[in-house]
Amino acid sequence: MTPAPFILEVKGASKRFGGLQALEHVNLSVKKGEIYGLIGPNGAGKTTFFNVITGLYKADQGDFFINNVRYEPSAVDLVAKAGIARTFQNIRLFKEMTVLENVMVGEHIQTHVGVWGALVRSHAFKLEEALIQRRAQELLAYVGIEKFADKRAKTLSYGDQRRLEIARALATEPLVLALDEPAAGMNATEKLALKELIQKIRQRGVSILLIEHDVKLVMGLCDRVSVLDEGHLICVGPPQEVQTNQRVIEAYLGLGAPVHG
Amino acid sequence: MNFPKSPWFVQRMEQRSYLFLGLALLVLPLILQPFGNAWVRILDMAMIYTMLALGLNIVVGFAGLLDLGYVAFFALGAYLYALLASPQLMELLSAYPLWASLLSAGMHVPWWLIFPMAALLAAGMGVLLGAPTLKLRGDYLAIVTLGFGEIIRVFLNNLDQPINITNGPRGLGSIDPIQIAGHPLSRKLMVGGFELAGVTQYYYLLLVMVVLSVLLCWRLQHSRIGRAWVAIREDEIAAQSMGLNTRNLKLLAFSLGATLGGVSGAFFAAFQGFISPESFGLGESVMIVAMVVLGGLGHVPGVVLGALLLSTLPELLRYAATPLQDLTGGRIDAAILRQLLIALTMIAVMLARPQGLWPAPEDQHQKDPR
Numbered sequence: 109m110t111p112a113p114f115i116l117e118v119k120g121a122s123k124r125f126g127g128l129q130a131l132e133h134v135n136l137s138v139k140k141g142e143i144y145g146l147i148g149p150n151g152a153g154k155t156t157f158f159n160v161i162t163g164l165y166k167a168d169q170g171d172f173f174i175n176n177v178r179y180e181p182s183a184v185d186l187v188a189k190a191g192i193a194r195t196f197q198n199i200r201l202f203k204e205m206t207v208l209e210n211v212m213v214g215e216h217i218q219t220h221v222g223v224w225g226a227l228v229r230s231h232a233f234k235l236e237e238a239l240i241q242r243r244a245q246e247l248l249a250y251v252g253i254e255k256f257a258d259k260r261a262k263t264l265s266y267g268d269q270r271r272l273e274i275a276r277a278l279a280t281e282p283l284v285l286a287l288d289e290p291a292a293g294m295n296a297t298e299k300l301a302l303k304e305l306i307q308k309i310r311q312r313g314v315s316i317l318l319i320e321h322d323v324k325l326v327m328g329l330c331d332r333v334s335v336l337d338e339g340h341l342i343c344v345g346p347p348q349e350v351q352t353n354q355r356v357i358e359a360y361l362g363l364g365a366p367v368h369g
Numbered sequence: 370m371n372f373p374k375s376p377w378f379v380q381r382m383e384q385r386s387y388l389f390l391g392l393a394l395l396v397l398p399l400i401l402q403p404f405g406n407a408w409v410r411i412l413d414m415a416m417i418y419t420m421l422a423l424g425l426n427i428v429v430g431f432a433g434l435l436d437l438g439y440v441a442f443f444a445l446g447a448y449l450y451a452l453l454a455s456p457q458l459m460e461l462l463s464a465y466p467l468w469a470s471l472l473s474a475g476m477h478v479p480w481w482l483i484f485p486m487a488a489l490l491a492a493g494m495g496v497l498l499g500a501p502t503l504k505l506r507g508d509y510l511a512i513v514t515l516g517f518g519e520i521i522r523v524f525l526n527n528l529d530q531p532i533n534i535t536n537g538p539r540g541l542g543s544i545d546p547i548q549i550a551g552h553p554l555s556r557k558l559m560v561g562g563f564e565l566a567g568v569t570q571y572y573y574l575l576l577v578m579v580v581l582s583v584l585l586c587w588r589l590q591h592s593r594i595g596r597a598w599v600a601i602r603e604d605e606i607a608a609q610s611m612g613l614n615t616r617n618l619k620l621l622a623f624s625l626g627a628t629l630g631g632v633s634g635a636f637f638a639a640f641q642g643f644i645s646p647e648s649f650g651l652g653e654s655v656m657i658v659a660m661v662v663l664g665g666l667g668h669v670p671g672v673v674l675g676a677l678l679l680s681t682l683p684e685l686l687r688y689a690a691t692p693l694q695d696l697t698g699g700r701i702d703a704a705i706l707r708q709l710l711i712a713l714t715m716i717a718v719m720l721a722r723p724q725g726l727w728p729a730p731e732d733q734h735q736k737d738p739r
Contacts, residue, residue, distance in 0.1 A: 162610065188612030196610075202603035204729075205596070212593070213600040217612035219593055223621065226592035227585060233592070240593065280612055 114176070115140045115315045116161075116192070116284045121170035123153075123160050130156040132339045133169075138284060143306065143316045145330035145347075147323060149360055152336040154319045155197060158288050162194050163187040175283055189217055193282035195273040197289045197319075203262035207253065207272055210261050211244035214279025247275040251305060267298040274305065278314070285309060286317045291325050303329055327351060335359065398572045402565075409568040413640060415680040416575040417633050422660040422676035423582045423669070424629025429658065430667035431595060432622035433602025435511040437654050438498070438518025442627040444525060444649035445494055446487035446634025448535060451644050453478040453486075454545035457536060480547045484635050491631025492624040499623035503616055506605075518654050526646040540645025547574065547639045555642070571640055578636065579673075582629055586669045589625070598622055599667070663718055665725030674727050679715075686710050 116138040123131040130153045138144040148154050159165040161172060163181040172179050179190040193214075202210050219240060225233040248254040251271040256264060261272060270290055277285055287306070291299050299322070306316060306329060320326045326333060327347040335343040335350060337359040343350050350356055401408040425439045452458050458476045462468035502513050529537030546555035546567070554574065555567040589595045597618050600608040609615055638644050656679065664675020690707040697706075718726060 164606070164610075184606065184609035185612050185614050188610055194610055196607065200604045200607035202600045202607065204603055205599055209596055209599075213596050213608070213613070214611050216593055216597055221593065223589070223594060223625070226594055227588055229588065237592070276611065 113139055115142075115174065116317065117171075117173040117176075118161060119171040119173075121157065121160055121172075122168045123156055123165060124168055129339050131160065131167075134336070134339070134341050136334055136341070138315050138317055139331075140315055141310060141313060142331045143310055143318060143329055145326040145333040146317065146319045146336065147321075147326055147333060148336035151338075152359075153339045154336055155288060156339075157336065158194070158286060158319055161187070162192060162286060188280055188282075191283035192286055193277035193280045193284075194286040195270070195277055195288055195290060197292060199266075199269050199273055201261040201269055201272060201276075203260065205261055206258055207248065207261055207264065208241070208244050208257040210272055210276050211247050211279050212240050214247075214276040215240045215243060217280055244279065247279055248272075250278075250308075251275045267294060267301070270294070270302070271305070274309070278309070278312075282314060284315045284317055286319075288319050289321055290318070291320060291322045299325060394576060398569045402569055406566050406568045409566065409572055411681055411684045413568055413571050413575055415677050416572070416579050417637050417640070418657070418660065418680040419579050419673055419676040420575075420582050420629055420633035420636070421657050422664070422672050423579075423586050424626045424633070425657050426626075426661050426667065426669070426672045427586065427589070427598075427629070428622050428626035429661055430672065431590060431598040431602065432619060433598075434502075434619060434622065435507060435658075436514045436623075436626070437511045437651070437658065438514040438516065438521075439626070439630060439657055440649050440651075440654040441498075441518040441521035442491040442494060442630030443634040443637065443653070444521055444646075445491050446631035446636075447638040447644050447649070448525060448541070448634075449487045449490055449631075450480070450483050450635040450638040451541040451544045452476075452534070453483050454480070454639070455541055455543050457534075457541050461533060477545055480545075480635070480639060484632055487631040487635040488628045491627040491634070494631075495624035495627025496620050498627075499620045503619055515651065515654070518649075518651060522646050522649050522651075525649070535646075538646060540643060540647070541638075542643040544638050544642045544644070546642065547571070549574075554639075575636065578632070583669060583673065585629075590669065594618070594621070602667075659715065663715060663725055665728040668725070668727060668729040671725050671727035671729075675725065678726070679711075682714065683707060683711055 114137040116136075118134065118136045121131055121134045121136075122129070134153075134157060136144075136146070136157075146154055146157065156165065160167045160170070161181055163184040163186065166182060172181055174190050174192065177190075179187065181187050202213060205213070219236050221230070221233045221236050224230075245254060245257065248257055251274055253264070253268050253271050253275070256268065261269065264272060274285070274287070274290070290306075291302055294302060303325060306318070310316060318326065318330060330347055332345065333343075333347050333350045334341055335353075335356045337355075342355045342359060343353045345353075398409045398412060401412070421439070421443060424442075425436065428434050428436045428439070454477055456475055498514065498517050502510055505513060525535045526538055528535040529539075535541065546553040548554070552558065554570040557567065558565040558570055590599075597608065597613050600611065600613065601615050601618060605615060637648075660676040660679045661672050662675070663679060664673065665671025686707045687703075690703040690710065693706055693710075694701060694703045722728075
């Protein structure tokens, strides 16, 4: 049997908050090198789904595979080690650290020198530290904010903070980059730049899972799209198909809305 | 936001002035010595406090875990030294013939053996304290650690019954001084016709320890572990999503911070020759936190400055308080006046410089890891 070409596979994820079934048996599979969109109206369960696969919430049910290996999203750090890096809807940078240091923290799981090495400044430490710095600088240049390397993260503009968050996530060398509403609060120019950046990241071989409110951005960017509504998956397919799906239109606009208006 | 600049005396300081600073630190006790040992003693205590503040800075400043019971580790180190290098345990064990014959010369474990033991004991206790508090943050963590500090103090205060281990509130005395090559540091030493008082010898040993502690903190801070701690302080969830094992990293911060506390406690016991639970109360813990915060949370030079200032200021104010007392016609007690002045100074500093006297500079240029 040939293994499925999926990099991330979620089977039957369910999550309940008290009386609210936030997620009901949601399936999702992202192919290698794919940009995958997850959309849905407010309160559909997008962020819940995100938090479930990244270990922030514990799923009631569901099987999770990354690169055909089962992983348990039981702790956030273990998910990151399994190969999923994420950004946050409300940017969560290490504000008082410099821009460069933020990315250097992302390198943590790729590096290994411990307390003793740091205290005696061993040869391995120096090599690794130089490597961390070089890689972090490369990543800053990659997302285009290398000139702010020594500034504190909190001093960056909103758009640049988003870029830094992405650079920091890429530093963990993930298989899947999960972006939670990256375009929120961005103007048209910033959105365009973000779109280019996401396409560039795909070329690195990193698959992207994108949650987004901005339907236009998702339609123009994603290879495939899933639509969530009230915790249920109502439609999966290429953007053009999803766009004309009757159930999707109903979910967004309400029952009886005209298909072509 | 405008970040406060470094104080003027720092801005003016160039690389070369570090050399002068080093020289000044070496000569300082020699200048003060003729005026009386009390002055050098103040410096010695200031350096013990500096080590404490540096240790607490790892926990509070780097990892952002507010620990109000830090003095417990100081107490553990002090009591370990006192028990292993004083008549106390010998008296306790002399009831048993086997032990009595073994310890006929008394319990005098050498300091270079006790110090690593104190470090290990404190590190272990740091983990023990850290483990149950991992999920707590901020105020809640502060309250639990405060309780831990008090538990240790109450234990020390009451462990004179049923068997007398700590001698209770009366404390432990006749503690051995540190001996180097058979020479106890409490005794005068003649160096080329120049007399070095005991306190001056301790000064140099403590200076070495403080320099080593500063180096330890600085090197930890500028490593992947130090960065991971700061990341946890800044945003724990984001740190976890970078794959950081926050549990282990927090425990590491607790134990390394406690290590410095334990070692400085052992020093304290050897230096003072007498310890009692009174020295390890909540007030001490609060004072150490104040040193870290007033100096500049998370910034090593600032923490050193804060510790030196807050430990010497009360002593210096002794001399200012008496004339002030005379001004009031002797109506106000000098000790109260001194407390008032310390409090006013701290309030003034925090109002003028809310980030601390010497906070980390705005743009931290990457230093060459050395």
